[in-house]
Amino acid sequence: MxxxxxxxxxxxxxxxxxxxxxxxxxxxxxxxxxxxxxxxxxxxxxxxxxxxxxxxxxxxxxxxxxxxxxxxxxxxxxxxxxxxxxxxxxxxxxxxxxxxxxxxxxxxxxxxxxxxxxxxxxxxxxxxxxxxxxxxxxxxxxxxxxxxxxxxxxxxxxxxDPGLAALYYQIGIDMFWTGLVGYLHGQAVALANGISAERFLEHAVKTLDFKYFLEFYAPRIDAGNHEGDVDNLGMAVASLSHVVRTAEDSGVDPSVPAAILELFRRGVESGRGRDSLTSLTEVVKR
Ligand code: NDP
The missing domain is CATH 3.40.50.720 (NAD(P)-binding Rossmann-like Domain)
Known part of the structure; x- marks a missing residue:
């Protein structure tokens, strides 16, 4: 053969x-x-x-x-x-x-x-x-x-559809880049405060174990159910404001969390302050 x-x-x-x-x-x-x-x-x-x-x-x-x-x-x-x-x-x-x-x-x-x-x-x-x-x-x-x-x-x-593999790939990469940059930004704040990346690693692994959230939110996203029973955008704005200020106080460029804070604020301004974070899937629609 x-x-x-x-x-x-x-x-x-x-x-x-x-x-x-x-x-x-x-x-x-x-x-x-x-x-x-x-x-x-x-x-x-x-x-x-x-x-x-x-x-x-x-x-x-x-x-x-x-x-x-x-x-x-x-x-x-x-x-x-x-x-x-x-x-x-x-x-x-x-x-x-x-x-x-x-x-x-x-x-x-x-x-x-x-x-x-x-x-x-x-x-x-x-x-x-x-x-x-x-x-x-x-x-x-x-x-x-x-x-x-x-x-x-x-x-x-x-x-x-020849576009489908590219679409799935880009959706995954969208999640990958934004998630990974969040990790790197957090490590920059850790380093600026004298905490090594390896020292923070075990905490990062726990924090970024998103499986529970991914599975909890997916059916709600599909159903358009943005009930704020476990989280809401108003709370998220306050939380991210603290993150941005901590980065600034540490001498770290806050533009990564600041961009997300801006998105959360747009959600609140559009009347979704008491809705879940899942309502961001609507906020980002063009
Ligand atoms: P590179 O960007 O290193 O690929 C470079 C290849 O493209 C080389 O063969 C280069 O030729 C050729 N090339 C680029 N521009 C031209 C041009 N104008 N004319 C002719 N040849 C050109 O990427 P990787 O090898 O890392 O990845 C390849 C693909 O796989 C990319 O689409 C990437 O997104 C994807 N991918 C990569 C991953 C990774 O971790 N690397 C993971 C998952 C997907 P030359 O050698 O002459 O420069």
Missing amino acids: SRPSVTVVGLGPMGQAMAAAYLDRGYEVTLWNRTPSRADALVARGARLAASIEAALRANELVVMSLTDYEAVYAILRQAPQALSGRTVANLTSDTPAQAREAAAWLAGHGAVQITGGVQTPPPGIGSADAATYYSGPAEAVERHRAALEVLTSVDYLGE
């Missing part, structure tokens, strides 16, 4: 981890990257560096792409649109849902199929089934390439 094969385009930290995972699993791996030297370590392990993006596309039906954004996707694929016909492009580049849908249509116009992916792990998690990637696009293409996709992470298939 011939060895399974794949083309990997894009060799940032993520693309390199993906190509390495395919080599680990015995795949024949063809590579292309704008900066060819980033393929050196993989070539030393047996991967083949294509001389052009056209050759890389023609080498395999499955092309895994991992680039900074979709601008980079077009910058590369527009060099050889004639080689796209018949390819399945697993586009694991993150960008907006609209960009993912537009790219799927553009690829279809060139006879290729896009499977959109949103990788939910940093590069060290690639190659582990414990990590997952959101996928969307034609179910038939995902099933046909499931074995190859599962070399990278487990497959979390969401549906046919």
Whole structure:
């Protein structure tokens, strides 16, 4: 039986981890990257560096792409649109849902199929089934390439809409960035007061254990039930004012909690002072 094969385009930290995972699993791996030297370590392990993006596309039906954004996707694929016909492009580049849908249509116009992916792990998690990637696009293409996709992470298939994987990814990243910046801001206040990050760690872990709140609020959000029986925005304004003042008194830029305080105040001004924090899902609607 011939060895399974794949083309990997894009060799940032993520693309390199993906190509390495395919080599680990015995795949024949063809590579292309704008900066060819980033393929050196993989070539030393047996991967083949294509001389052009056209050759890389023609080498395999499955092309895994991992680039900074979709601008980079077009910058590369527009060099050889004639080689796209018949390819399945697993586009694991993150960008907006609209960009993912537009790219799927553009690829279809060139006879290729896009499977959109949103990788939910940093590069060290690639190659582990414990990590997952959101996928969307034609179910038939995902099933046909499931074995190859599962070399990278487990497959979390969401549906046919090519924007769906990007949407789920962006929602998760929205939560991740804002949550993580809250953690870093709090640690900055701790440091400014002579408390090391490691000293505060055990308290941070307890404070950021949100599972109870996530599960408690989700059905209420869906029901539009913003009853202020356990919390309310008026209380939250007072609480965050103290956080902002503590940051200022510690010589720390308060702009992160101040932005949230501003949001809470808008909620109160719109008449939701006695409503739950969940009413913010209405306050932020445009
Ligand atoms: P990088 O931004 O480091 O990816 C860089 C890759 O994109 C390189 O191959 C680079 O080529 C190429 N590239 C960028 N701009 C262009 C361009 N104009 N023309 C041609 N090639 C271009 O990102 P990562 O490898 O870290 O991640 C890749 C994708 O995975 C991103 O969309 C990221 O959001 C997503 N992701 C990353 C995670 C992470 O922890 N790293 C976690 C989850 C998702 P060159 O080498 O020549 O510069």
